[in-house]
Amino acid sequence: xxxxxxxxxxxxxxxxxxxxxxxxxxxxxxxxxxxxxxxxxxxxxxxxxxxxxxxxxxxxxxxxxxxxxxxxxxxxxxxxxxxxxxxxxxxxxxxxxxxxxxxxxxxxxxxxx
Amino acid sequence: xxxxxxxxxxxxxxxxxxxxxxxxxxxxxxxxxxxxxxxxxxxxxxxxxxxxxxxxxxxxxxxxxxxxxxxxxxxxxxxxxxxxxxxxxxxxxxxxxxxxxxxxxxxxxxxxxxxx
Numbered sequence: 195x196x197x198x199x200x201x202x203x204x205x206x207x208x209x210x211x212x213x214x215x216x217x218x219x220x221x222x223x224x225x226x227x228x229x230x231x232x233x234x235x236x237x238x239x240x241x242x243x244x245x246x247x248x249x250x251x252x253x254x255x256x257x258x259x260x261x262x263x264x265x266x267x268x269x270x271x272x273x274x275x276x277x278x279x280x281x282x283x284x285x286x287x288x289x290x291x292x293x294x295x296x297x298x299x300x301x302x303x304x305x306x307x
Numbered sequence: 308x309x310x311x312x313x314x315x316x317x318x319x320x321x322x323x324x325x326x327x328x329x330x331x332x333x334x335x336x337x338x339x340x341x342x343x344x345x346x347x348x349x350x351x352x353x354x355x356x357x358x359x360x361x362x363x364x365x366x367x368x369x370x371x372x373x374x375x376x377x378x379x380x381x382x383x384x385x386x387x388x389x390x391x392x393x394x395x396x397x398x399x400x401x402x403x404x405x406x407x408x409x410x411x412x413x414x415x416x417x418x419x420x421x422x423x
Contacts, residue, residue: 227409237398237413250410282350288409296342296409298352 196221198299200285206305212273215302219266219287225249226268227296228260231282240283243268244290272304280306309333311399311414319420320389327374328384328417330399336360339403341382342411343373346396355397358382386419394421 199218207213219226227242227250239252243262260270266287272279282301288294312331320326332341343355358366358373366373374383386393396418400411 225409229411229413236415237400237411239410239412242408242410244408249408252410284350284352286352286409295354295357296411297354298344300349300351303350 198285198287198297200283200299200302202302203300204303204305206307207275208307209275209277211275212271213275213304214269214271215283215285215304217268217270217285217287217299219268219285220297223287223289223297224266225288225290226262226266227286228268228270229284229286230254231284231301232278232280237284240270275306277306280304309414310403310412311401313397313399313414313417315417316415317418317420319422320386320393322391322421322423323388325385325387326389326419328386328397328399328419330382330384330414332380332382332399332401334380334401334403336403338405339401341373341375342400342402343371343382343384344398344400345393346398346416348395352398356384389421391421391423394419 201216225244228240231237242250246262257273262268284301286296286298339360341358345353356368356371370387372385396416398416399414
């Protein structure tokens with residue numbers, strides 16, 4: 195069974211641009227969540243989608259958004275990039291999202307110049 | 308207050324020895340779950356072990372066990388017979404309540420280095 199797949203693996207953008215990251219969950223998994231990891235703030239929850247609906251949202255500005263498609267694949271978008279958005283963005287999936295193992299992808303390393 | 312505290316930024320352990328990584332948590336929810344993840348240099352977070360707040364027995368998964376002390380709000384990870392491949396960052400995380408879905412709060416992590 196294939197794991198959680200995130201594309202692209204690395205991304206370089208400049209301030210003010212926007213970026214879209216993609217995540218394909220494990221087959222059969224309906225919950226997809228996104229996390230941001232930085233050296234200063236550590237791992238922080240961004241949002242979670244379940245059956246195409248946002249179920250939970252972390253404390254991030256509106257520039258961060260996401261969506262989930264009917265096949266459970268998810269995308270997250272960051273508009274008007276800032277230097278502080280440079281981070282490893284991790285996607286995770288699980289079957290339903292409650293009291294279950296959460297499986298992560300290898301992440302997308304975003305650098306904002 | 309920090310929800311998840313990992314007080315050991317870095318630790319060394321000799322190969323084949325056991326090691327304990329500390330984690331304390333803070334929550335007012337009666338229902339919660341505690342997780343440990345390993346993050347090697349590749350960046351992927353690897354699930355190690357899960358403990359539910361109502362689980363009466365400590366969780367075990369192969370060489371990993373979780374020393375769950377509810378009254379003290381601690382959930383320490385014990386790795387037995389350390390291997391060189393265990394060198395990585397280790398994160399403790401918590402899911403609170405029944406409606407949290409996959410919203411986890413992570414600790415700052417502990418870097419474990421296994422010496423040959």
